[in-house]
Amino acid sequence: MAEEPEELDLAAALGAEAGYSTQCFALYVPNRDREGAESGTQHTWVFEALRLLAEVNGGATATPPLEGAWLSDTGAIVIENPVIVYSFVRTEAFLQGLPRIREFLHRMARETRQGEIAFTFDGQFFRILQFDNG
């Protein structure tokens, strides 16, 4: 049987603020539309996502473009290079910021002509298949 883990107040030990975040929100910024055409606007969306999540959660990070693939309704595979923008949440601000995040996600999906848009929260993966009207 494993022994009891040692307890550590990591925030105090490192001089960090109390009330640490345990849940991460991440969204995928695509570089191609649902038919595989390069959008050319990925950087703009990445910076807007970074600014939005920083305003809501106090900070955000973007990965470099990654290798990705998406299976379209017609069965075609679209190879793309999404950027993941992620942020650990501050509960109250995050709950209040959800309408802004929704507006951003659905606008990005419409304007970059996506078949779907994805986000993850707390280790779970979600897809948005129907977009709000602008």
Add this chain to the structure above:
Amino acid sequence: MSPARIKTARSRQGMVRIRGKTQTPVSPEVVALALGGTPAGRALGEALDPVTLMALRQELAARLGSSGGRPGFADTSKRAKIPLSDADWDALERLAAGLEVPGFRPSAGQVASVLLKLSIRAVEAHRATDSPVSRERRRS
């Protein structure tokens, strides 16, 4: 002749459990609803779908109450010896640590107990809805 199996000797560092105040957890269901998303990429089999972290946290909270610490579960009476690998026990400890918030500290054993209960419930429900009688009822 099959090759001899190689067993790795393990000497692990002790686990560290982080204590301190955390942000109040937000339900993923609330976020999904607010953003218009639907869950995808389920990691568990259909029969185990109800065993999500949220369900685990809720069931643990209901059974542990709000008294904090590690009281025993009121609705358990047996202490069975269940064979478990080190890796599974480590995973249970990580789950327990991840579910911890101030005043709520489930142990790995309590997480295992709740997971087992939820799994049994899910498998029984799955069997009930997938039995030949149920299938016949759906057809008629």
